Amino acid sequence: MSDITQILLIIGLPFIAFLLLGIFGNSSTLLKNSAGIIGTSLMAISCFFAIQIASGYFLSPSHASGEAFSPSIVFKYVWLNFGSGKSIDIGAFVDPISAMMLVVVTFISLMVHIFSLGYMKGEERFATYYAFLGLFTFSMLGLVISANIFQIYIFWELVGVSSFLLIGYYFQKPSAVAASKKAFIVTRFADLGFLIGILTLGFYSETFDFQELIARLSNHQTPQFLAIASASFLGLSALTWGLVLVFIGGAGKSAMFPLHIWLPDAMEGPTPVSALIHAATMVVAGVFLVARLFPIFALSDQAALNIVAYIGIISALFAAIIACTQTDIKRVLAFSTMSQIGYMMFALGVSGYGGEEGAGFSASMFHLFTHAFFKSLLFLGAGSIIHMVHSNEMGDMGGLRKYMPITHIAFLIACLAISGIPPFAGFFSKEAILHAAHQSHPGIYYLGLFTSMLTAFYMFRLYFSIFWSKESKDHSHHSEGTWSMKIPLIILSIASILVGFVPFSSYVSSDGLGLESHLDWMFSIAPVSLAFLGIGFAAYLYLKENDKPESIANSLGSIFTWVKHKFYIDELYLFITKKVIFNLFGKPAAWIDKNIIDGFYALSADITTAVSFSIRGIQSGKVQGYALYFFGGILGLAILFIYIMN
Amino acid sequence: MNLLFLLIVPFLTALGVLAAKGLKQVRTVSFIGAALQLLLAFYLLVQYQQIHVEGDGMLMYFEQSFAWFPSLGISFHIGVDGISIAMILLTSLVVVAGILVSYGMEHLHKEFFFLLILLSLGAYGFFIALDIFTLFFFLEVAVIPKFLLIGIWGSGNKEKSAMKLALMLMGGSALIFVGLIGTYYYSNPGGARTFSLMELANGGIPLQAQLIFFPFLFAGFGVFTALFPFHTWVPDGHSSAPTAASMFLAGISMKLGGYGCLRVATFLMPVAAEQYAWIIILLATIAIIYGAFATLMQTDLKYINAYSSISHCGFVLLGIGMLNKVAITGAVMQMVSHGLMTALFFAAIGMMYSRTHTRLLAQLGGLLKVMPFISSIFIIAGLCSLGLPGFSGFVSEMTVFVGAWQNPDFWYRLATILSCASIVVTAVYILRAAGKSVMGPIVNQDHLKLSDALWNEKVAAVVLLSAIVIIGVAPFVLTDLLSPGTDVLMAKLLK
Secondary structure, eight states: OOHHHHHHHHHHHHHHHHHHHHHHTTTOHHHHHHHHHHHHHHHHHHHHHHHHHHHHHHTOHHHHTTOOOOOEEEEEEEEEEEETTEEEEEEEEEOHHHHHHHHHHHHHHHHHHHHHHHHTTTOTTHHHHHHHHHHHHHHHHHHHTOSBHHHHHHHHHHHHHHHHHHHTTSTTSHHHHHHHHHHHHHHHHHHHHHHHHHHHHHHHHTOOBHHHHHHHHHSTTSHHHHHHHHOEETTEEHHHHHHHHHHHHHHHHTTOTTSTTHHHHGGGSOHHHHHIIIIISGGGHHHHHHHHTHHHHHHHOHHHHHHHHHHHHHHHHHHHHHHTTOOBHHHHHHHHHHHHHHHHHHHHHHOOSSGGGGHHHHHHHHHHHHHHHHHHHHHHHHHHHHHHHOOOBGGGOOOGGGTOHHHHHHHHHHHHHHHTOTTSHHHHHHHHHHHHHHHHOHHHHHHHHHHHHHHHHHHHHHHHHHHSSOOOSOOTTOOOOOHHHHHHHHHHHHHHHHGGGSOGGGTSOTTSSOOOOOOOHHHHHHHHHHHHHHHHHHHHHHSSOOSHHHHHHHHHTHHHHHHHTGGGHHHHHHIIIIIIIIIIIIHHHHHIIIIIIHHHHHHHHHHHHHHHHHHGGGOOOOHHHHHHHHHHHHHHHHHHHHHHHO | OOTTHHHHHHHHHHHHHHHOOHHHHHHHHHHHHHHHHHHHHHHHHHHHHHHOOTTOOOOOEEEEEEEEEGGGTEEEEEEEOHHHHHHHHHHHHHHHHHHHHTTTOOTTHHHHHHHHHHHHHHHHHHHHBOBHHHHHHHHHHHHHHHHHHHHHHOOSSHHHHHHHHHHHHHHHHHHHHHHHHHHHHTSSTTSOOOOBHHHHHHHOOOHHHHHHHHHHHHHHHHHHTTOTTSOTHHHHHHHHSOHHHHHHIIIIIHHHHHHHIIIIIIHHOHHHHHHHHHHHHHHHHHHHHHHHHHHHTOOBHHHHHHHHHHHHHHHHHHHHHHTSHHHHHHHHHHHHHHHHHHHHHHHHHHHHHHHHSOOBGGGOOOHHHHOHHHHHHHHHHHHHHTTOTTSHHHHHHHHHHHHHHTOOOHHHHHHHHHHHHHHHHHHHHHHHHHHHHTSSSOSOGGGGGOOOOOHHHHHHHHHHHHHHHHHHHOHHHHHHHHHHHHHHHHHHHHO
16 A cells, blocks of 8 residues: 555544544434444554554665665645745655654554543543544644645644534533633634744745755755845844744643643543543644754754743743642643643753754654653543542542552553653653753753652652542442453553653654664663652652641642642733733723714714704795795895806 | 626526515525526536636636617626636525525515525626626615615614615715726726726726725725724624625625725726725724724624624735735635635524524523534634634635735734734634533523524535535635636736
């Protein structure tokens, strides 16, 4: 089978699932009952071909002989032509990062499809749920294989809307509606930056095609580069503006500070959705976008790359601090996602281009890869717990290890992985990131190190509170869930142990040439011991129920309150949207329209009416009156004539 | 194809409606007539694509000309190019959908359908006219039915809205008329005066006359397409109008204005257009932003859609004001897209209103549960309105943006950025409307008994939605159609 057919099947099958289940799913009982099976089987085929494409690409004989991985355009068609070389193309672009993403997206999506068979069983809109999952998967796959920066924007919006639809899946819950709106609007706001960034980069580089764009803007001799670098606005070059604006789009989707506020609320969606969209795939789109344009960032604009690094580390630390105080299990995981994406972001930010310099790039992609497995495992585990306990609050859990052994082990593995304990997957990728930061940006390295201790602490705080501590309720009559829920947990647990051993950097690197992956055991001592410190502290506080956490919280006083309320950033946003936008723009606009502009027309109508009223007395119908006007007129004219004659 | 069929079919349909008895016959005749129009429009498209060869130098196709008032240089001259064909297709789609959603219209049904058909006749005549007097004649034919449709079948403060709309559109017509007379008077210096569009364009109009009469023509047509500050008929008119009339107003009537701004004002007076471009852009940007913010505060679904139309039609004017090929193509795409999408939106709102008897956000809620089809259509229309890829709104807005960005002037850039920013505000008001009306808990328990769309309503929605999706998924179909026409226009502008 040719590559084109395979790619089309990979992205087309989820789309077919969407159309089939979305249009006919609710009207046909047959489809409604088998919606899960249909969606899952189509997804499985898609995943199979994705693995085939990726393995074909990575294990190609030409690479074995030491050649660099070169990107290949599987197909590309002009979709909307703007003339003078600019067009939106729809194409498939396979290079190491997109091949890797194809596998990650289809595999995690498949796991979520299987898990949902049990988790969403009996839902009224079961078919719609699978339709939306299909739409999301299709859009995400379209995003990762984009060959054109406008194509990525198209799919970018589509993943946004699938996320909106899935967060608002329980549309009768006001909180779910509010969360879905918030997620869409915040990311839309960021997308405005992305759009203007695209327009800026496209205008100067005279193309929207990724390959040409990168070639023109990363080579400092091209006329396009000279034009964009010399044009400046407010002291920054057009190139910096373009890249920063594009990065704002990425930061919105990837929930980077301060555009992260939608992510915790997005947990209103069904938990498997959070696993797929808000943990493993969509939220890393921003990282992917920066990675896609990485040669331009790294070779042409250090300022923009530094911004990426700083925003990344701030988000990583900020989210980790907040995660320590949250009590909703999904919100802890949401902040942990934000924190881990911060790692990926700053890894790109500290990276150079080519050879050992580009280790940060490989590390970032590696972490994206491993994170997808253990974070979706954490979310599916959380789903399994919520399915049994019917609550998101840690306070309602405790002592669950006896009732759900498989979930317990899976969750433990995932916690170890995310905390960076060897030999679990997260250890390898996090080491690589810290190693890359260590050389060039020591400040970021130390903050990253501190964050990894916090990570271990809050993850094990979660783990001990759920599975150990005191049983708050009797759960003996609940069951752990169906096998369709357990199997993905088992598979992802195995993956979370094994994927760290993939020699990732020899496949994915900034310039396509493989890097020797090496592990510096001496270097690892600090992060790993800090992680153990974090775990130990969590065990001290949460293994057995006690009042130590509370007394620590009390002793921190207002600091704790600030952190628990997420530094009141939500309130700030609420203030800006509700008060400022509605009151300062919306209300005046509506008022002016009603009173001033429309008032003007109403006034002119009123004047016309008044004038006509006042002069209608002239046409009274009385002959005497007309005779009077007649003679008066003649008299007037006569006087006028006499005056003129003289 | 003989373009006269586009006038004969609605004319005969109108006669048939008058002859028919009872609602069933009347609506069947109307539907057959509308379906024939749609077939004709597609046949026209097919014929055009067979005849048209890239770069054949033909400006207009299927031309016909009959002497009307030869002494005044007025002739009944008709012909089409790609741009008019796009508008004709839009009209025929909206007509079919509008007729279908009006199937339940009991009150004075004969007159109602007659006026709808008459309106479509005016629109077709307008889009095929190549003589600006003929064009003006058909513009007026399309105005009168609106007044009656709103005044008789409307809701709320219908008399006032009908009066306001008619007076403002008449005011616009008066401006256009002054512009036409001026154009005529200064046409063809030395030779016979003419109303012929092509002769006027070839002869050229003296600069002084252009500078005086362009504002009349542009503002006059602008009234029809909600040019700020002549837009205030839009909210009241749309919200008082019955469903089909709202669809026709937004889907067809507002497009008459945009088409006129482009085909008459800008095409005949390119120099003045360049001189005044900054004013057009300024007003368009104000309309886009201001319309979007005013929408935020509305509590009635129809007002929401009407104010958002002001914002969306601003993109049409912005594209025209930018005066480059990409932006103008985007403007025409936006006309087509907005026409389809707003018609769909009004159709969905009308379906909800006919069941719940309210359009207020506070009294709606949770309709997705009781009427999934209508609510899904509402959400889809909303997503199209906020420019979601896959629907026509995205491609047309992006084309306008890319075109607008081509001008590196700081103020043009600022106008473009502000216009782009409206996509965020659009998202806010669309999601607000959807969140309060179709999502959320059910507010009124009586709504639980309501039923979903009937077959005629489903067909209407599917017709419009298909067109929206086709343009959204395969925009090249539309851009290829528009390209020769915009090239002709650009040749004039660059001269």
